[in-house]
Amino acid sequence: MLPKTLFALTALALAANVSAKNVMTNGDMEYGDGGWYLWNNPDGPATVSSKIGAPGIGFEGSQGAVVSITAKPKDWWGLQLQPPKFLADTVFYELSFKAKADKGGSINAVVQGGPPDYRQKTSSSFTLTPEWKTYKMKFLPDQKGYGVNNVVFQLGYLTGNVYLDDVSVETVDESFDVNWYKNSPARIDSIRKQNLTADGFTPGDTVHMALKRHAFPFGTAIAFYGKMNDSLETWYRNTANKYFWYAVPENQFKWPEYEPKKGKIRREELKKYLDFAKAYNWGFRAHTLVWGIQKYDYDKHFGNQGSCKEIAQKIHDRIDRDVKEYKGRITEYDVWNEPIHETYLFDKCGWDLLDSSFVWAHRADPSAKLYVNDYNVVAMGETERYYELIKGMLDRKVPVMGIGVQCHFNGGKVVPALIKERLDRLAELGLPIKVTEFDMGSYDRGFVFSEEERAEQYEMFLRSAFSHPAVKGILFWGFWDSRHWIPGNGGFIAADGTEKPAGKRVYDLWHKVWTTNETLVADENGAVHFRGYPGLYELKTKKGSQSKNLGTLE
CATH class of the missing domain: 2.60.120.260 (Galactose-binding domain-like)
Incomplete structure (x- = not known):
């Protein structure tokens, strides 16, 4: 519906x-x-x-x-x-x-x-x-x-x-596709489901199959402030795990947070996030190796000091050291955050820094997926400059492997036809697109709609993004009011821990609407065949149950 x-x-x-x-x-x-x-x-x-x-x-x-x-x-x-x-x-x-x-x-x-x-x-x-x-x-x-x-x-x-x-x-005349959204259910069924097979059963067994977790990355930024055994921290982790299965640390891998002073590295802080992802079997991405912003005291960080040659060397050393250190544990990075908006380092030292950062990261871990990340490129229409930036990198053979679109909607509303147009344009580059930082509301004004409107807006956005074939993951930028960068009511879980209508809508989409739950009979080869979402399934027969990953991400 x-x-x-x-x-x-x-x-x-x-x-x-x-x-x-x-x-x-x-x-x-x-x-x-x-x-x-x-x-x-x-x-x-x-x-x-x-x-x-x-x-x-x-x-x-x-x-x-x-x-x-x-x-x-x-x-x-x-x-x-x-x-x-x-x-x-x-x-x-x-x-x-x-x-x-x-x-x-x-x-x-x-x-x-x-x-x-x-x-x-x-x-x-x-x-x-x-x-x-x-x-x-x-x-x-x-x-x-x-x-x-x-x-x-x-x-x-x-x-x-x-x-x-x-x-x-x-x-705008009728050539603009404003009917695209209403076809999202059929599109989701077409592009997100696969023909799946589960085997190893006795012929004639009745097999009940229930999807427990999508393979498609759906996640959130997380922020840990207490000890792992604190009741509040346990609640926070378990609540995150109810809705999501993919993580990005909100601040702890940003350079000034990770290394506030040269050589003073907060490895133990980041380790909490990696341990959490391992314990809950979550996917994980790191945000961000470089961010040229000059607010929040970033301008005072040692990485921004000195000549351009010195700054380039510091960026190289940060990337080379940390990407090598986490090889095998972190497989996806935002290499450079907000390059079209925070241009201080480029204005000072030239745009070669952008290309070089990706080259350095790729050399440090050739298996890691390297993303560029920026805002207003889908939630608003600053798509073309982002497209041109990335196309230039690809033309220069820079190893950029994915496009991050932040999707902070601020006080605006979700307009599926515009989202489609902007995603279509970026998809022409042939790279996977991830929604890396979705939320609604503004830092100075909070959330400007009613809670029921928020629920509708969230559903409209998730349907739009999930039904677009170029989108390979969706992450919220926080979910709980008390740990959200939009003060007061930025999340879909209230400060007292109660679920808002938007939270219920998010949960129901992933666990009740976009799910696979069937009972079939194993064929003569002891296999069942069905069409469903790739992911982790619980497979039950009279003899017991087992969990198995079925299908793959395309």
Whole structure:
């Protein structure tokens, strides 16, 4: 049974079948600068000048805009070119614009709300070139009205002359696949089930087969704070094991946590996580070897200090030492976290650091699976820049082996048609995709929907991700309110340990909906054949029971 939201999506599908209509006025600036505005954050402004609606600077000599940036703003969002506001309905739209930049660089196209918080609702990120190109992104307004879904162009990554023209916001025609979600049950049955055989029985035996745990990785970030024998810690571990079977340590393998001072390595802390995974027979991935963020005192960590040559050597030594040490125990790594957003090390020392880190990790353990990981690339529309980054690495024969998509939805809602489009694009790279950090809610505002809405949103996301053939694993970024980076109510288990509606929905999907539970009779060869989900099965006959792994991950 699909959630109630499906009916809303069906309505959207009908609404999308309309002729394209441009709802933005003066996007081509043929009426001068009317409705346009350049916002320069006074708290750390850029050094900038601009011409908007001037003749001869637009596409093919038409009227357009040029923003000349001598020095970047303090924050990447601190310089914004804002076109006229538009009247939005609850239908899908496509933003289209032409742009170029003398020095190249990245531009963010953002749909944001109005006052008081100007909340970012969705965004896409594009790499500009010195030649005019057309860029596009689809979005679904979460409000109706004038000015509540404003488009802005964030220019804080750029310097030099940036040109913009022919901005339009058009309704999306019927070619956009908004019906994809309702076919998810059939798609899951097709791509996730296999023809399985269990043998070793006596011919004629009645065999009851029950799936106990999927082979498909479904997991969570975990955080241990007490001793293993503490009652609270035991509850936490057992609760995690009720819902999940795949782990990633939330913080303990991040370099400043793992080695806060040079040579002072917290191996015993990480060992708790590896021991947990072994005791509960969980899968395990390590997050992360390198993260260039300059917040949370990461800027003070010794790995960020010194010349570029010294920084590169420290990164090499960290990767070489730790990947070799955990060879055979850790088989999957996020090598570099958030490369398209946290660019400090690249801005300082060059992008070769990214390629080199993967090469060093592969040399240290050729059998390990090496992932790149970033946010806003599926939950929002910054897909294209991520695609281009990874494609460039593949073209250069860099051993990147998997694509991590974080899927922090913040205050936004799940829109399956957009998720499909973004996953489809990344899947073109031919690498496995893992949802590495799924949650909803924002750090400063908490969870903004009702608990029943959260349950529907969780189900919609899990169905969307599990039914996409390129997705090879799904991990939540925590599950319990008291150990969640989104304060107050980020998890689906409340602080007092009670299960929220979303927790029940998650459990039921994996244990009641996506399950195999059959009774068959062994054939003349003592085997039973059936179609089911690959994983760990309990096989019962009158003579007893046994557990056996059946099927393989494709």
